[in-house]
Amino acid sequence: MATFTSTVYQNEFLPDGGTDVNAIVRLGVSGAGRAGASGKAPGEIIIVDTSGSMGQVNMAAAKNAAMTAVDTIADGTFFAVVAGTHEAYLAYPMVRTGRGMVEMNPRTRAEAKQAISWFNAEGGTAIGAWLNLARALFGSMGDALGNKHALLLTDGEDRDESQADLDMAIRASMGVFQCDCRGVGTDWIVSEIRKVSSALLGTVDIIPDPSRMAAEFASIMQASASRGVTDAELRVWVPQGAQVLFVRQVSPTVDDLTARGVPVNPLTSGYPTGSWSDEERDYHVGVRLPAKALGQEQLAARVQLVVDGQPVTQGLVKATWSNDAALTTRISPEVAHYTGQTELAAAIQEGLAAKASGDEAGATTKLGRAIQLAVASGNEEATSKLKKVVDVVDAGTGTVRLKRAVDKADEMALDTASTKTTRIKG
Known part of the structure; x- marks a missing residue:
């Protein structure tokens, strides 16, 4: 049976007239x-770009990885394989009506691999059409499935x-299935x-070397199979008169x-969180x-993880108004850390966008x-990834020089990794 935990990190003390409360809420699952x-059986759809540009x-490599x-x-999982070009083709199972997914067993596994072996690189790229077919396939199963997950590969x-x-x-696929993209x-x-x-609610990454594709596909499928807590939801309650400024996974x-x-x-x-394995996630709320008198206390927010409509754990965010500067000027290390990580992601993405547009000064500032x-x-x-794009003169002041010769794959690897954060040290 799954066990759920929650921990809140914040400075609850606000100065006279203070209104804004920030907290990091750490939610954890074990025994998922x-x-x-x-x-309910899980559902998996493998979507492979088979456009002409694949070559x-x-x-x-894609055929080998899909196999x-x-x-x-795992046996017992319902699955399908989609080939994507300027249209979307149901490569397996070869059905026209009724259920569009079949249960994995030795026979269907062999048939699916045979269908994959026939893939040819031809045609264009229409990812929306691929998503629409995946959504229709999941929809054809009615209420038979629990976790619904797709793996999407593209090259263009x-x-x-x-x-x-x-x-x-x-938009139509949101809430229907999760999708990891490569x-x-x-x-x-x-x-x-x-x-x-x-x-x-998936991940994105680059596979610069086709020979690494099979290992990446296996890893994604193994991670999907480990998510035993289905379609959890983050719920945030605030008191009358309060306003939620933002909710971010960090x-x-x-x-x-x-x-x-x-x-x-x-x-x-x-707020949707998708399915969970044994893991911890941090949320910045x-x-x-409305400001209150000095000495007053208030519950600022109640943050819950809800599974199957039932709260399984919650964290309480508090507010206390004080005239003690030693209390009100304290900064929560966790809040400060993740505020910086959010800014880091934005700085990388904005810096790379500036570089691509020819704005070297803007790129240097942002990447610095x-x-x-x-x-x-x-x-x-x-x-490590930033150092493949810039030469660091002084990390402390953010002084850098753009490298003149940068492998495009290194830039893309930096971009895809920009949203990955690190936990606070200590």
Whole structure:
């Protein structure tokens, strides 16, 4: 049986007239079990870009990786394989009506791998169409499935449909399934694929070397299979007259959930978190309260993790008004740390965007700030990836020079890793 925990990090003391409360709420799950622990079988869809740009090398690697993913999916899981070009094709199972997914067993595993072996690189790229088919396949299963997860591989820009079509497909898929996205090579657009993965509560990363694709696919499928707590929701209650300023996941990655809040009742909003394995996640919650008299105390927010409609753990965010400067000027180390990590992600993305547009001064400023934040917070992954894009003159002051020759894959790896955060040291 899963066990849930919560811990709140904050400085609850506000000065006279103070209104804004910030807190980091750490939520944890242990004993989550395997996907399917809810009693409903999990569902997996493998979406492989088979457009002409994949070429022989990437296509061969993708076929091998897709077969590896099929081998990794546990018996009893319902699954399907989609081939994506300027259209979306159901490669397996080969059905036209009824359920679009079949249960994994030795026979269906062998049939799926045979279908994958027939993939050819041809046609264009329309990722929204691929998502629409995946959504329809999950929908064809009715209420039979618990965890619904897709793995999407692409190698190029979404050129064969409008951005409006892609955005519409993303919105329609939100809340239906989670999707981990991977890009092979350097001809795809990180921000475009991040838009998919973020909305669908997944991850995004680059596979610069096709030979690493199979191991990456296996890892993604293993991670999906470990999520035994299905479709949990973060709920934030605030008192009458208060305002939720923002709700952000800040560990293990930065993901702003503010706009995704759905009213549960007049004082409570729910935010999607997807499925959980044995893990901890940190959330930064900002609340604005009406100022109260010195000495008064108030519950500023109640942050709950809700599973199957029932709260399983909660953290209480508090506010106390004081005229003691020693109390009100304290800064929560956790709040300060994750505020910096959020700024780091933005600085990397904005710096790379400035560099791509030819704004070298803006890129130098933003990436200099990024190296300053990365080194100060001990984010070794970000520091290492930044050093492949800039020469560091003085990390303490954020003084850098743009490298003249940068491998595009290194820039994309920095971009995809920009939202990954590190825990506070100590």
